[in-house]
Amino acid sequence: MEPLDPWSAENTVDQRELARAETSAAYALGKLDGRLTRLGETEERLFCADLVRRTLLGALTQAGYLDAPERFADWFAGLARGPEHIAEAPSSALGIVRALLSEMARHPWEPLARTAQTLQRCARFVADAIAPSPEEQTRETDATTGALDRARVLVEVLPADADGPLPFAALAALCTAAAHDPAFAPMEAGIRTYDTGETLVALAGLRPITPLWALDVAAGILLAQRTSLARALPMPGLFTTERLLLAHAPDRQALALAHALEVATTAHLAALDTARTRAALLTQRLAGLRRSSRAGEAWILLAGFAPLGLDQLMDAIGVSRRGTYAVSAALTEAGLAERQSRQGKVLLVAIERARANEIPGPVFTGALGTAVDEFDEAMADLDRLLARTGSQEVTGT
Incomplete structure (x- = not known):
């Protein structure tokens, strides 16, 4: 043998x-x-x-x-x-x-x-x-x-x-x-013919792609x-x-x-x-915002998936047009995103230039504070309205 x-x-x-x-x-x-x-x-x-x-x-x-x-x-x-x-x-x-x-x-x-x-x-x-x-x-x-x-x-x-x-x-x-x-089985490459005017030329084509x-x-x-x-x-x-x-x-x-x-x-x-x-960076940068802020939710999509336009932001996180401005301002001020204008449309693009342990805590300026205060005030009004509606339903008034 x-x-x-x-x-x-x-x-x-x-x-x-x-x-x-x-x-x-x-x-x-x-x-x-x-x-x-x-x-x-x-x-x-x-x-x-x-x-x-x-x-x-x-x-x-x-x-x-x-x-x-x-x-x-x-x-x-x-x-x-x-x-x-x-x-x-x-x-x-x-x-x-x-x-x-x-x-x-x-x-x-x-x-x-x-x-x-x-x-x-x-x-x-x-x-x-x-x-x-x-x-x-x-x-x-x-x-x-x-x-x-x-x-x-x-x-x-x-x-x-x-x-x-x-x-x-x-x-x-x-x-x-x-x-x-x-x-899914691999398919044989086809043959393509071209007429040059004098003769037919046959060339092997590319293999068709199956949905693997x-x-x-x-x-x-x-x-x-x-x-x-x-x-x-x-x-x-x-x-x-x-x-x-x-x-x-x-x-x-x-x-x-x-x-x-x-x-x-x-x-x-x-x-x-x-x-x-990214989670550590997000937590540190947005530590000064209220818990109900949608800025963190927006940044997760910006950093993890792709830039978003303001109209997309409205559909993604369920805020009004005014709310998108507050979210945009919060992320920009925190150094997590920047606004870019492309073909007449404003996009929010995520920024990750430093690690969380290298970044000082957020220091919000007066401009951002005004935007956040307006947003917080609007959310508080909504909370009061919902609470009053709930009380009326309970008492029947």
Whole structure:
């Protein structure tokens, strides 16, 4: 019998390398799981705002909209059109964003669902230059929500594995199932022909893109079901066409998935660190404001998601036009935001120039004090009116 050559098979990888990769990923998952259960309220909301943004940008990038990170803020504020559409994209950028916001608005984790609902109210996404017909809109909605539903089904039908809370066998099974599913399977590149006037030239086109971003969302459900995570967090960037194409090489696929899972988990851990720093900064800078002030709520969206216009602020935190001026003044005076004028529209943009332990306490000037006093007086009038109305209802007068 010939001695076994461990490098002779295409599928073979160093098992020690695979074990190290899975151990590192499992350690990162355990660390993330522990930190998710010890979040303060402000950290939680900051993390959720950032998570929604990263999930949307990850999905758009995977769908072929590579310019989404640069265009997203102005697009969300209604100042510019969205990412450039490409022929290989499975759906429009707006369709993907709407589907994901609707999905996260129903998430079982209440802070994430509440954040997505808030962003749905205040979004001002600019539609494409040529509006699709109602039939096209229906088809796109069916395609995007259908991808999410199909990904969820693939997770639900996965067999139970013997790894316990470790998700590696289940992730590999999900990857293999997706590689053979019509909704996600990699598609062959088409052929494009061009008539030069003298001859026909045939060129290989780009491979059509399948909605793998839906699998990234479903992976969070899988991790929660396997008790690997306390929350069903989306895992942007976990599934790629290259990893699906490794279905014929299970060990290589397992190694690639372990590395990708560690990268996605580490991104969540970094976001939690950022949320903690921002929460400390917010608490210190706004220590002088009354508890009912909406300034902190507004800054969470500014810092975690994107700049907001004053009209968006009204819908996001439920204040009047006059209230937006008080919130804007408070954040500007505290050094947490600045007003920028873009295309005739005023935007509030978050500022994070120093850490909380390097910042002196807020010193409010007379201008800010006047604005805050007016806001407090208006809130007090409202409180008195509500109290008087309640008394009348109780006494029947």
